[in-house]
Amino acid sequence: KTNLIVNYLPQNMTQEELKSLFGSIGEIESCKLVRDKITGQSLGYGFVNYVEPKDAEKAINTLNGLRLQTKTIKVSYARPSSASIRDANLYVSGLPKTMTQKELEQLFSQYGRIITSRILVDQVTGVSRGVGFIRFDKRIEAEEAIKGLNGQKPPGATEPITVKFANNPSQKTNQAILSQLYHSPNRRYPAPLAQQAQRFSRFPPMTIDGMTSLAGINIPGHAGTGWCIFVYNLAPDADESILWQMFGPFGAVTNVKVIRDFNTNKCKGFGFVTMTNYDEAAMAIASLNGYRLGDRVLQVSFKTNKTHK
Known part of the structure; x- marks a missing residue:
């Protein structure tokens, strides 16, 4: 376990x-x-x-x-991985553009336990491309779903859908869609953000020297690991999960740390949060600085690289 x-x-x-x-x-x-x-x-x-x-x-x-x-x-x-659960991933096309991920899951859930589902959307307009993936718990469930739904019209649809196994190398179209979708990393954000995001998020992953990055230690304030945010006036019983919950909604959080007293293991009143994207970090700071957590008012700012003497 x-x-x-x-x-x-x-x-x-x-x-x-x-x-x-x-x-x-x-x-x-x-x-x-x-x-x-x-x-x-x-x-x-x-x-x-x-x-x-x-x-x-x-x-x-x-x-x-x-x-x-x-x-x-x-x-x-x-x-445990075994043959019975491998290759239980389905590729679904021809979906109605209005169909949501939840409706897609409802349609397929009659055939077995769904592990993940996804509908591909146009990165610019946010409109569904009518293509999705469903990963079942077991391959036999995926086979049943193909039998039951391939060539059928879902409720409210005018066209039949195509359901087949994903990742079959003969499905060149499948890969073409994937590569076309993914080889445009700068389309993840609306235009003005795109330029900034590209500036900040295109660091090669090994910007920290090999040793420390393998150990998963993020060096605070180091550009290669994102933007380090300083959080002050936390309660003594504050823990990491509080920081994840507060900062998670604003964007990609890669690391959180609560500074604890060595003897009592209680929070010393401050912590650090690392976020990948500058704009999301700035938004988190603007929203959370002055935030009341319990009976304390938090101070949140970018960590300044003061060298401690």
Whole structure:
């Protein structure tokens, strides 16, 4: 019970960021972000294996349901991999443009347990492309869904939908769609933001020297790891999960740290939060500086790189 599967990760989250997010809970034995074999793009899920079962349980309690950018992540125990659950991912096309992710899941849920679902949207207009993915718990469920839904018209649709297994190398069209979708990283934000986001988020992942980044330690204020935010006037019993919950809704948070007294293990009143994107960090600061948490008014600002004598 130490191995977790993490679903619904933001598209642009790296393996390093996944590792530092879960490494804040306890010592990690291994961590893997699953990527498309052909395009190299994140498939939006990964695995984290802890050394201690109690840390895995704590990670589920702390991080399941956490908002990261526009996603709400799902953290659960991973099932042992076996042939019966491999390749249970379906590619669905011809969906009505108005169909939501929830409706897509309702349509398919009669065939088995859905692990993840996704509808691809046009990055500029936000309108559905009529294409989606559904990953079932077991391959046999996916096969049943193909039998039951391929060539059928969903309720309220005028055209039949196509349902087939995803990631079959003969489906060149599937890959073409994926690569066309993903090879335009600067379209993730509306125009003015795009230029800034590109400036900030295109750091090569190994900007910190090899050793520290592998250990998942983020050096505060170091440009390569994002923007470090200083949070002051936290209560003595404040912990990391409070910081995740406060900053998560504003954008990608890669690391949080509460500074504790060595003897009492109580918070010394301050902590740090690292965010990937400058604009999201600035927005978080503007919104949370002066925020009342319990009976305290927080002070939130960019961390200044004062060298402590």
